Amino acid sequence: MTTGLSPEGTHTATAALGTLIRGHRLRIGLTQRELADLSTISVRAIRDLEKGKALRPRADTIRLIADGLRLGPRARTALEESVSRGHQGGAGRHLLTERCAPPVPLHPLIGREAEAAILAEELRSGAERLVTVVGLSGVGKTRLALEAAARLYESGFPVLWHTAPDAVTDCLPAADEDPLADLVADCAAYLQGAGAAPTAPAHGRRPGSAAPAPALTALAGSASDELPPVALAAALGDREALLVLDGVDTARLDFARLTRLRRELPGLRLLLTADTPWNVPGERLFLLAPLDAPLPADPADPGAGADAPAVRFLLARLRRVRPELLPDEQTTAHAAWIAHRLDGHPLALAAAASWLSVCDLPTLRGIVETDPAAVLDHLADGHSGSRLRDRVARTLGALPPEQRDLLTALCAAQDTPAPDFGLDDVVRLTGRTLPDGGRMVRALLIGGVIRPSTDHGRSGFRVPCVVRAALAPADGTGATAAEAPAAVAPAPAA
Template sequence: MTTGLSPEGGTTTAIAALGTLIRGHRLRIGLTQRELADLSTISVRAIRDLEKGKAQRPRTDTIRLIADGLRLGPRARTALEDAVRRGHPGASARHLPMERSAPPVPLHPLVERGAEAAVVTEELRTGAERLVTVVGLSGVGKTRLALEVAARLHETGLPVLWHTAPGAVADCLPADDDPLAALTADCAAHLRGEGHPDDLPPALALALGDRGAFLVLDGAEPATLDAHRLTRLLRDVPGLRLLITADEPWNVPGERLFLLSPLEAPDPARGGVRPDAPAVRLFLGRLRRVRPDLVPDEQDLAHIAEVCHRLDGHPLALAAAASWLTVCDLPTLRGIVESDPAALLDHLADGRSGPRLQDRVARTLGALPPGHRDLITGLCADGDGEFVLEDVLRLTGRPLPHCGRVIRDLLISGVVRPSTDGGRSAFRVLCVVRALAAAPVPAGTAAA
């Protein structure tokens, strides 16, 4: 490695971006600087200087050896080489190949979320909103909505930086050999408070140039995110848009809270069977996967509509119930849903989905204030869990403003959903919540 004259203009920022890329790749595969030095035959000091942005004119051969040591694929290697060329004085002003950064591929088609996707996409595309947090009960489809928004924004020319939080199960196929995987990981780590607060903004600003980018933090826990770093990142990188999928809001200035409710599942006893209802369409799609030989007739559709209504149109609950059609028929499935729906929350084909759903619902219930949990218990004891504002006034004995805030809290947490079956402003406790509401809350769940 050689050292020349001080870089001019944006060269210093370019070298800082190069260091961020190298460090991100190294940390992603769990190497120390010493281990990378041994693999690449480059000195530890040279690697340290590169990561700190002190190497003013890194040689192409040096970067090639480091890329070899990091076992980088073609795209990630090209990103490093472009960063080196930008770091040399007189180099043409080019940006990282962010146009190659595409969102992950969803595993399932989008069912009746077009209106929600259109709203979120337009707000982020125009910059009317720069921070959107999608909240809702686990399994309601937050990740699938985010994937659709990401795909639509990518079609408009925005590169997509997608990060799945540790422990979250991504229902998608990640992009292969993403050249910006390290930068995306740096963004997520930066917002979690890791590293120096001054490290990321210059590197990200250089990568974006005069363009924007769409960052998704899927399955994030807002309690672990640093609001001050977010504020600075949005200020210093004006082209950045951020979408978070979470079980609860971040509650920071400028946050656009987007509540995702379950799919529409009308009560067939009130409006008749609707084969075009979103929840029914989702169930029919799952039915074709497990029982392609079954062509539903009118009676079958009546059973399906009742199952969808009683499961409140919750996508993951519907998928789990449909998996049981490998071992039972539709009338039997309907009978189980009417008598003991909790048993159907275990997905027969995916042993993780059922326990994960029940654990996440139990955690959501445990995180509610005691008064809210008591109200849920009282509402469930009243019948099928459908209620209106007057019921909350009666059960709590509290003033109207307090009851209004309680209902809003329950809606945001996802444990209740709006109900329009009766033509009035009503709400309904979700079946997956009713199935677990009577169970004792595990010790420490509320603290989690």
């Protein structure tokens, strides 16, 4: 059994004290004033600690701050260890550790506890050094990466986070003056085959950011045109660290440069969120399906589905729109039915919840029953809702014709009372051999355009609602969003 590394006696336990305090404070949503009230420590003292001006506070001060942050035993130990070890390194390294926290998520994590625990443990232990989280757009890849990064940060890992320019964010943006953003952007550009010289184009830097911060240039101890592995190696030393590339296009990544990065930084872990896998040696493919949304409960027990992850997620979003909504049996029954009808897709559930501002829950259920595609547009931000269907349509358009044909045939079959399908159904519809059918199912799972289902007592699959909506005619002319044919052609005879 793989276990996490102990923080004692490792470089990961030497993160700057201010970084740990600030990270814990932001994770639970406290201001410096609120932490001061809870810990009975002055605001100025907390501010000095977070800025690194006070590196050796008294033990009682750390104890009171840990109490105010409600830290568990492991996090408390890491905080105390950072004090006993003191401040290490020069100004540049201090700058790195003070800026190495992951972004702050916009929403709490619901229904992904098992996935987050597995992902964080694999990265923390070093069992996996390259993990790519793949899944359909809006399924929650970024939120899962944020949680895994936060857990590694709590155990002492510096976290370097880069979001692709066209990615949909699920977190608060970094501060504009954050000098580490340039180093991380240069590293991301390096992995995509672009140079990092300051005289070259900005390669993903923020507008107006022309060159790396002077402190980081000094930290690298090298000429300004040296490649990011040199700067990272100088900044990190032999420390373990996590680099996250959120929303990256894996087709643009350079495996040879990854090899160099991993060779020169043996403690570095790389976490990607992407629509497609990289398909390189050593990659751990982490498939992220929609939230579990089982069949609605028996009418005799309408509240039985309240613990399902998709139902909990939907109820939380419904109450953001209607805080007075009580999670009684009737409300839970409606939520369970909607969650199942929308296949537990998080962004689809969030969009559906926004409709509670213009209708009640029974009416929303009726809309979903009649035309579930109608509620995929978020009322508070229709542009965001439209992008969801556009992104799904682009995913479908990139599939090989035989896979789109199969999806169309499966959608027609899902109009029957038993919407799930199995591998035998794929073989029957396509006329292909069992191994070929298995490869098609795996490819569709990796693309996120089908999801696992056990509603009917067997291992099966289902085409999610958002995919069916993208495949359906959009304007009554017969054209679909993905231009998918309506029949599946059997495999040609050998």
